[in-house]
Amino acid sequence: MQLTHLCLIMPSDYDKLEPLHATPQTNIKGSQKKVKSRKQHPQGACCGGHVVATLLHGSLTRLCETKWWNNLCQHGTRRKTKQIKSSCVVFHDMEGVQLSSMIGKDSNINxxxxxxxxxxxxxxxxxxxxxxxxSGGFGKVYKAVMPSDGTVVAVKCCLAGKGGQFEKTFAAELAAVAHLRHKNLVPLRGWCVFEDQLYLVYDYMPNLSLDRVLFRKNMKEEPLGWVRRGKIVKGLACALHYLHEQLETQIIHRDVKTSNVMLDSHYNARLGDFGLARWLEHELESKSVCGIFGYMSPEYVESGEATTAADVYSFGVVVLEIVSGLKAVDFRQPExxxxxxxxxxxxxxxxxxxxxxxxLNGEYNYKELMRLVSLGVACTSSDPKLRPSTRKIVSILDGNDxxxxxxxxxxxxxxxxxxxxSLSLVKRIQALGIQ
Structure with a gap:
């Protein structure tokens, strides 16, 4: 067993603790002298909680510097393994809070x-x-095992920027987004705002993201089969149809791409980051482009206005990637x-x-291939009026050719x-020799 981290959690009211030898204050005469004498000490010097925290911090710091601690941390590891840097971090925290009061009290919903x-x-x-x-444009994503019950989750870290003000303004809205439940969405379990960071907690997807499976680096790995590809396209279409047309308040994703399509244990598509997209709509005071080059529609690049048609364009790009196994943008390709x-x-x-x-080595259904390519072409039309709605897309995938x-x-x-x-941008990048 390798010990890498040691975390001590103090009670939230530890700063109110009194030393064991402290004498309770009474109303008898003479007690005022004792109180006055306490005020002569620096603030917090006589508070038992601060004394405990100070002693722990000093003791742990010295412990981390000892040879015994380094030997313990490296016990059972190979010599080639990089030495773990010892560090001592102290932070003030808040309690976890259930948000059922914000969104109702349905006992059947997590x-x-x-x-x-x-x-x-x-x-x-x-x-x-x-x-x-x-990692992506918003920050890194970590795997975490909840210490309370062993549940595995994914934690996305991004800048909140406004600290406590963020919670007051957007907590209710994020709670409403987290309340959304669809079999093809990655459930948002909750969040944490700490200092200038926003931590979004999602369900962990065992097969990670579509881009990792589709654009596999190790060519010895088995490619994604045709049946699973079709299943993923249908699942992604259903997720967008839900966000666009089946909610009282429409949600535009703004950042549909293969890295935001997660795969569960059965390779079902789960669209993620829909909560972040909605938050960004409030954060961006002016019309600003939020997305990845190659997935953004021509009108979105020029105006920065998010629409359902722009989401459909991004969906079409993902469909073409799934069919061809090629990336939306690849400067190593002739095109x-x-x-x-x-x-x-x-x-x-x-x-x-x-x-x-x-x-695929030719192992695909020809009729389904033609359907998906034609659908991808229709969705990526440069004229947003020519793109099908998500309702129409779902119907086409059900066989209504x-x-x-x-x-x-x-x-x-x-x-x-x-x-x-977009074509001009590609030429400029190519002229700079950027791959």
Whole structure:
């Protein structure tokens, strides 16, 4: 067994503790002299809680510097293993809070809660780099095991920026988002605001994210099968349909991409970060672009206005990635933008089966392949009016091919004109030699 972290949790009212030898205050004469004498000491010097905290801090610091502690931390590890740096951290925390009062008291629903920083710190082993699941524009994601019941969760860290004010303004709204339940969404269990950091706690997905499985680095690993690919597309479509059309207050995701599509133990698609997207809509005082190049629609790049049609465009890009096994943007490819490559295939009437992922070795359903490619092309139309709604997308995936056959095709000139901004950016990046 290797000991890497030692965390001592003091009671929340530890600063009110009195030393054992302290004499209770009474109303008898002479007691005022004792009180006055206490005031002569520095603030907190005679408070038992502060004395205990100071002694613990000093003792643990000295302990971390001893040879015995270093030997204990490295016991059972190989010599090649990097030595763990000893550190002593003291922080003030708040209690975890259940938020059922904000969103109702349905006993059949797992209500979101405010987690304490201590349980997240302990569960992630001090936010160890070894527990990092991934990182993105918002920050790192850590795997954590809750010390109370052993539940495995994923903790996403990002800047809150406003500290306590954030909680007052957005706690009720995040609670409402956490209350959303759909089989194709990653449930938001709750959050924690500590100093300038916001920690969002989600259910842990055993198969991590779609991009890790689809764009596998180890080519010896088995590629994602065709049946699972179709299942993932359908699940993602259902999640967006739920957010766009099945809620009283519509939610626009703003950042649909393969790294935000998580996979559970049965490879069901679970769309994540929908809570962050809604928070960002409030945080951004002006229209600002929030997304990844290659997934953003032409009109969103130019205006910064988030719409359901922009989400559908991003969904279409993910569909084309799933079919082809290629990334949305790859400067190592002759055609950098996957969307441009696919639209060129469509406009020049080239065989669409050539777009199928070579890792499938021809093991796919031809009719389903044609359906997904056609759907991806329709969703990534440069004209938002030509893109299908999520309701229509779900119907097409259920086999209603007549809906997609009637979609209007745009000309090559129109496509290039509307995508001029993205095409220009690609040329500038290529000129700089950036891969």
């Amino acid at each position: 209500h979101p809660r405010i987690f304490s920083y201590a349980e997240l710190y302990i569960g992630s082993r001090g936010f160890s780099e070894e527990e990092v699941l991934g 950098v933008l996957l969307v441009k490559k696919v639209h060129e295939f469509e406009m020049r009437k080239r065989p669409l089966e050539e777009l199928a992922d070579i890792g 007549k809906l997609i056959m009637g979609e209007n095709m745009e000309s090559r000139e129109d496509w290039r004109e509307r995508n001029a901004c």
